[in-house]
Amino acid sequence: MPDSAFAEIRNLDLFAQMTDENFAALMRGAYVQNFPAQIDLISEGDPSDFLHVVLSGSVDLFSTWNGRDTSLATVRPIATFILAATVKDAPYLMSARTLEKSRIALIPSQDVRAIFDVDGNFARAVVTELAQSYRTVVKSQKDLKLRxxxxxxxxxxxxxxxxxxxxxxxxxxxxxxxxxxxxxxxxxxxxxxxxxxxxxxxxxxxxxxxxxxxxxxxxxxxxxxxxxxxxx
Amino acid sequence: MPDSAFAEIRNLDLFAQMTDENFAALMRGAYVQNFPAQIDLISEGDPSDFLHVVLSGSVDLFSTWNGRDTSLATVRPIATFILAATVKDAPYLMSARTLEKSRIALIPSQDVRAIFDVDGNFARAVVTELAQSYRTVVKSQKDLKLRxxxxxxxxxxxxxxxxxxxxxxxxxxxxxxxxxxxxxxxxxxxxxxxxxxxxxxxxxxxxxxxxxxxxxxxxxxxxxxxxxxxxx
DNA sequence: GGGAATGATTGATAATAGTCAAGCCGATGA
DNA sequence: TCATCGGCTTGACTATTATCAATCATTCCC
Structure with missing residues (x-):
């Protein structure tokens, strides 16, 4: 992984407070990849193999059922997605595709869970991130149901x-x-x-x-x- | 707080793995209260003073806007609600009222945050709970938008x-x-x-x-x- | 038991949103 | 320059959902 990406990810709230050692362990199996626009990154139902970090570009989170589909959120730099699936070791609930040319870091989910188990600061950062995500969806739910x-x-x-x-x-x-x-x-x-x-x-x-x-x-x-x- | 309630709460996934000492600290300011049916417990927008634990009965989480209202979820024993607001120290996004006669434990939010800061096991349990909540809302969102x-x-x-x-x-x-x-x-x-x-x-x-x-x-x-x- | 209150149902109607088909418009590329 | 493509818009129509009003059913309380 290039140093610039390494530093970018390190500065994310999610990773800022963990020890150098744990961060290095997390990055060992991680890699950065460039994707063109309109590329499917993950499909709902798949096992959550990687935590994704959008470094540039943008990503559409969407879902499909019975021939219909709907966009649920847009992820813009610098942010992660599919954190809940990763920590729960559960299948993705949403699919993701690039909206434009995007640079994305992929961190093996099992490493995230392993570090999460030993690094309290990381666990607390995950809480903040998840609480934020949860509240965002609740607001969106209210928007949909009340308006x-x-x-x-x-x-x-x-x-x-x-x-x-x-x-x-x-x-x-x-x-x-x-x-x-x-x-x-x-x-x-x-x-x-x-x-x-x-x-x-x-x-x-x-x-x-x-x-x-x-x-x-x-x-x-x-x-x-x-x-x-x-x-x- | 009566011993029975103490034990009930202790057995919740959220509190099961924390140290006795931290759990005791958390319970020190907590109390259990009986509410009749149809009582407003919290109002959206209020500061999140207490984490609520439903010990018996059931609670309706709902929201209001512009004269309309909608039910977002039902909380049944034994479960907590408004965890995200508590850990973020942010205002409630939903209001809550009892659906029936209910017994509810109230744990001061500042104590939750304080213990959360020092107890990694508790932080990890919060993650699990929040990830679960997040995924539940996402599913509900898909249900609403796709069907x-x-x-x-x-x-x-x-x-x-x-x-x-x-x-x-x-x-x-x-x-x-x-x-x-x-x-x-x-x-x-x-x-x-x-x-x-x-x-x-x-x-x-x-x-x-x-x-x-x-x-x-x-x-x-x-x-x-x-x-x-x-x-x- | 006899209201009174509350929730459930029904019908009529209106508002809202989706579907289908056609045309428009701007970006792209030969 | 022109043709083509995809997305956007428009119109006509249909489907879905909400609203309003009335009625029915239950429960609860005196």
């Missing part, structure tokens, strides 16, 4: 605006078809939903979103930190 | 049947209005959905569910371990 698709989109727009630095105009950072799937609707409906936001002062041209009336949009979206804040 | 309400109900019926010991006739263990909320639909629609399962050999009288044609129901429901198995 209509138009409300979900309105709040998504506000969240993206915040990520972009509170500006009034910004770009969507993923395909609309995928955004539709993430938001739990069809691409056709997403198109119509964007039109449905026009009365609340949202304009969309291609991937550019412009918020003309912040107050009106917020009055409609009713954003809630317990659903929409990533930090809470 | 229609009729399919969700069909699979719920199959899951309940399994819980009841693979018998062909069993009883629903919660109010239908709450079941509707858990499954992400209205009570009216749940009524209609039960009728919609008649062609697949499901009969409902009051809270009694009878499966007349197991094969037909399974062919329709297409249960999947990566969504429906609690153990995976």
């Amino acid at each position: 209509t698709s138009l409300e979900r989109l309105a709040n998504y727009v506000l969240r993206q605006q915040k990520r972009s630095g509170e500006v009034s105009s910004f770009f969507l950072e993923c395909e609309k078809r995928r955004l539709a799937s993430v938001l739990g609707m069809t691409p056709e409906n997403l198109s119509r939903a964007f039109k449905g936001l026009v009365p609340y002062g949202v304009q969309v041209e291609g991937t550019r979103v412009t918020i003309l009336d912040q107050g009106e949009l917020e009055r409609f979206a009713k954003p809630n930190p317990l659903i929409d804040d990533t930090s809470v | 229609t309400s009729l399919e969700r109900l069909a699979n719920y019926v199959l899951r309940q049947q399994k819980r009841s010991g693979e018998v062909s006739s069993f009883f629903l263990e919660c109010e239908k209005r709450r079941l509707a909320s858990v499954l992400g639909m209205t009570p009216e629609n749940l009524s209609r959905a039960f009728k919609g399962l008649v062609p697949y050999g499901v009969q409902v009288e009051g809270t009694r569910v009878t499966i007349l044609d197991q094969g037909e129901l399974e062919r329709f429901a297409k249960p999947n371990p990566l969504i429906d198995d609690t153990s995976v």
Whole structure:
């Protein structure tokens, strides 16, 4: 593994507090790989052989059932995915594929579990990471169950605006078809939903979103930190 | 705290592996309380002052937004809830209320965090619990996004049947209005959905569910371990 | 037992979301 | 430059789900 990747991974919250020795042991069997876009990395149901760390690019976590599929999350650098499956030694619940050209580190799951068993600091870091993941999914669940698709989109727009630095105009950072799937609707409906936001002062041209009336949009979206804040 | 409750809690996976000393420290500030049915225990947004352990009865975890509400999970003995909020020292994402008369142990969150910081075995047990919770929510998310309400109900019926010991006739263990909320639909629609399962050999009288044609129901429901198995 | 309250069901209707088919539009590449 | 492809949009239609109102069934309490 190249030194740069080694340092990048070491600086992750998940690995920052463990001993040098344990970190080295963890990295011994690990390797970094470059993947092109649209490559399947793992399939749900497979045994969790590797903990994945996205160093660059982005990864789509999705799931399939009975011919349908849905995107559940996007993983962006630098973050890990499938940690829960790894520590439980259980099959993946989600599939993963690259959204773009991506550099990904693969750490053998058995090494993660072995170090986890002896390194209390690592175990505590895993807790933080899992608690964060858990709370993220719960928020997403609330978003899905408590809001209509138009409300979900309105709040998504506000969240993206915040990520972009509170500006009034910004770009969507993923395909609309995928955004539709993430938001739990069809691409056709997403198109119509964007039109449905026009009365609340949202304009969309291609991937550019412009918020003309912040107050009106917020009055409609009713954003809630317990659903929409990533930090809470 | 009575000795019986002390022992019950000690035997939970979450607390079984920690030292006697740390467990005693954890229990020092803890107490057990009896609650009648339909009592609000916590409200989403509140600081996470106590880790809750359900010793008897049952608890509904739910959430509210913009005048709507939805049930997210049921906690049955013996299990904890709001562990993620406790370890992260973050506000509750869900509210909780008793569904029936319940006995609940309350452990001060700051004690949990303090012991967590010094007891590696406890930290590892927390990981297991959180990973389990995380995977449960992910499965529920898949259930919601990939299935229609009729399919969700069909699979719920199959899951309940399994819980009841693979018998062909069993009883629903919660109010239908709450079941509707858990499954992400209205009570009216749940009524209609039960009728919609008649062609697949499901009969409902009051809270009694009878499966007349197991094969037909399974062919329709297409249960999947990566969504429906609690153990995976 | 006789209300009263609560939950369950039903029917009618409206809102919401999905499907299918066609056309549009912009990026890509010969 | 043009053709092609994939994704996006639109329209028409269908399916699904929610809402509202009324009724029915149960339980609970006096």
